[in-house]
Amino acid sequence: MHQVPTRPIVIDAVHDPCGRCGARQRSVCGVIDEADLGRLAAAAVVRRFEKGEVFIHEGDPATDFFNITAGVVKLFKLLPDGRQQVTGFVGTGHFLGLAVHDTYAFSAEAIEPACVCRFSRRDMRTLLDDFPALEHRLLETACHELAAAQEQMLLLGRKTARERVASFLLGWKRRSTGCCAASTLHLPMTRADIADYLGLTIETVSRTFSAFRREKLLELRSAQLVELRDCAALEMLAGLISPHA
Amino acid sequence: MHQVPTRPIVIDAVHDPCGRCGARQRSVCGVIDEADLGRLAAAAVVRRFEKGEVFIHEGDPATDFFNITAGVVKLFKLLPDGRQQVTGFVGTGHFLGLAVHDTYAFSAEAIEPACVCRFSRRDMRTLLDDFPALEHRLLETACHELAAAQEQMLLLGRKTARERVASFLLGWKRRSTGCCAASTLHLPMTRADIADYLGLTIETVSRTFSAFRREKLLELRSAQLVELRDCAALEMLAGLISPHA
DNA sequence: CGCACACTTGAACCCCCTCAACCCAAGTGG
């Protein structure tokens, strides 16, 4: 497969898939010059995954790197008895497989139809050697993820259920800019996914949503469509601003 | 200051502090050739911090990078109301300040007398440009930390108090190899630090230690000195091995 | 229509937190 199956394959796209990639500017690929895009395209294999497909399995040999070009992907870890912790929801432009060990440190599942570019470890190594800017950009990316992970630790270790849900909503709002009107959010993940992300249960997430609705902090257009009505109050709850009073 | 104050300054150390640095091989500095160590040494400023000193403040402008050469440092984040989440205990060889934003994403406090090498952002930038291997090593380091952060998210989001304490003990055992006899651990941090690391309270940590003692999983030589007696059982608890039975 | 699945809501329980007392070792100063 050289192109996303949902689009008609045109000659230019076959010869210059990366140049026409909408995700390029949002991803690490953006640091590669137009002139060198051929190198990138030669190493990339485009794949499409349906909702529910797990395409990275924690513990498997880490043979490939992935770059998400469309859709939203859930990253998670499991305990032997099945308890799940979602470590992140990532979308277009996100680079996966940074775990440098020989095995993947987490699993990845498409929570809606998703497209990814796959690079083999070997090709990636070559690309990194030839384009130092790529490595620089990857380091930058890794640092941002590290900061986000630390923020999530603070959430999981020290915030209450209400604070966690408020933080999640604001975090998701910030990430999914422009996809919807002003403060209306589309949540592609299930309540179970949200619960596993926030270290809560489905019921607690649902109850907290309902409580926020009663308190006029938000409105639930549908289970997946949330309109934030009082972002200031949510930010206060999330611990982003101090109550200074 | 060009040298650790506790040691007599010798000529060689002044001219070649990095070459004599015991932490070099354990840190990112290890990738710099002997011949280039002068470059490294010229950029480094050695500083010593006493127990309790906070030398990185979350939110402050991120002007410097640090490399720990001795001692143990606690990394943490705070909520406006004072709740604290410890994101890690790091020791000799650890590189700090990877947060690429213009402000630090966390605070750092020495929990025992510690020595660090400080590099300015500008010097670091120059070093990275001149030594690609350094950037490569930093990326590697960042990936390891990312994997550790994800593991900690699993702990904070989904493990019970007993599982958290067991995970902590085994994790600390793995990190502090060779410092003590077989399975005797020195815990330089207080119960409060451990609690803030595990998302628990002091009392719960203390009670869990006592419970493990009653169950012959460990012995408490003193509050800071723990001897693990049944690592297999602890590993089972920590979720490292499946009960397969 | 009717099944399946996700979500919501209610009631009871429990693990961990809160509050409080106590222990103990290490100063500190008269």
Add this chain to the structure above:
DNA sequence: CCACTTGGGTTGAGGGGGTTCAAGTGTGCG
């Protein structure tokens, strides 16, 4: 030398936030 203080750690009793268990409510899709 001892009285007093201080800080960290332990232990107990009671309470609460979130879980568990269970039932009910949509809602999309064959």
